[in-house]
Amino acid sequence: MMENLVSNWFDGGILPDSYVLPPEKRPGKLIFPVAKMIPVIDFENHDRRSTIHQILEACQDYGLFQVVNHGVPRDLMDETMNVMKKFHEMPTKDKASECSKDPERSCRFYTSSENYTSEKVHYWRDAVIHHCDPLDDYMQFWPENPTAYREVVGQFTIAVRKLASLILDLIGEGLGFNPGHFGGEYSKKPMLLVNHYPPCPDPSLTLGLAKHCDPSVITIILQGDVPGLQVFYDEEWFVVEPLAHAFVVNLGYILQIMSNGKLKGAVHRVVTSSTVARTTASLFIYPSEDSVIEPQTALVNASNPPLYRAFLYKHFSTKYISATADAKTVEQFILKTSTDDHDGHGDVDDNLDLTK
Incomplete structure (x- = not known):
């Protein structure tokens, strides 16, 4: 697989057929409107209620x-x-060697996606991903080169996790949850993903990442100064403008479910450039594998019945990966149906057939 890294195509040439998306999934045009409507929230605003409202x-x-x-x-x-x-x-x-120190693959390097060998079409990215908690257990498997990687990325991970906790506390307060609701099991498994999108021979035919919603609680993204991230809103794609020293925060499926649909997971994708490379860092906040994911009691009543059923996060994660993030398949898995219990707090199905 390493010989297929998209970074090996730096010298130009034509886009390989294995990266050409079906017409209905291609970006097509190269210019998209900037999402000026996306809020930029200043955390130096000392009005907590105003910040939560925003x-x-x-x-x-x-x-x-x-x-x-x-x-x-x-x-x-x-x-x-x-x-x-x-x-x-x-x-x-060297990149492959730096990410192969742990036989459990807590740090790994791949191209396109971790389903590379089975996917029908590939995506224009290389990636390194690694666990972050506890740091003392996992940092030993992170890249040692560049020499500053462990020290710098370790400090960065700690700082961004602190920011994520603050954001989740504000969201929880706004939803009427008890203080610290999103601590513990709901933010137990942070992972850092470093994506790299080299210049692409034809950005109109392929994508860096396909249309999807993250399988996380929230994701905190450092996207640098090169545009590429796009959000889907009102049946149109918009560029999420790179802002100096800002973080993009997007909600995943898990918070959408826990809020009983009051909040929405961000539908997004990544486009490529023919002239410049783009590198981003995303910290995903995941629940523990055995966390029960369901609409929270404070948001469910006779007027607001549960929209989603209860399930273990590990089952959702397996389904999400096997479905390659396909929204229709994921929604069929998470949505509550007429055959589910009606009190909002039914038994979690431990024996789901995830091949369906």
Whole structure:
């Protein structure tokens, strides 16, 4: 698989057929409107109620917003982006070697997706992903080269996890949950994904990432200064504008379910460029494998029956991966049906046939 890395196509040429998407999934045009409607929330605003209101409004409308003055040092953000770019600039064999220290594959390097061998069409990206908690257990398996990677990315992960906790506390307060509701099992498994999208021979025919919603509670994204992230809103694609030292925050399926649909998971994708490379860092906040995911009691009553059924996160994760994030398949799995219980707190199905 390593010989198929898209970074090996830096020298131009034509787009390989294996990356050409079906016509209905291609970006087609190369110019898209900028999402000026996406809120940019200033965390130096000391009016907590106003901040919560802005976040909830953004999550209801778009499932996505940006934050500035968020407390993560700007120098650390710059150093993180630099070391991640340096990692992806290394020779292929070195990148693969740096991400193969753990036989359990807690740190791994791949191209397109982790379903590369079975997917019908590939996507224009290379990626490294690794576990982040506890740091002392996992950092030993992170890349040692570039030499600053572990120190810088470790500090960055700690800072962004703190930001994620703050954001989840604000969302929880806005939804009427008890303090600390999203702590513990609902933010137990953070993972850092570093995506790299080299220049592409024909951005109109392929994508860096397909249309999807994340399988996380929330995702915090450092997208640098090169556009590429797009959000789907009102049946149209919009560019999420890169802002200096801002983070993009997007909601995943899990928070959509827990809020009983009050908040929405962001539907997004990544387009490529023919002239510049793009590197991004995304911290995914996942629940523990055995967490029960369901609409929360505070948001369910006779007037607002549960829209989603209860399930274990590990079952959802398996389904999401096997369905390659296909929205229709995932929704069939999570939506409550007439055959489910009607009190909103039914038994979790431990024996689901995930091959269906």
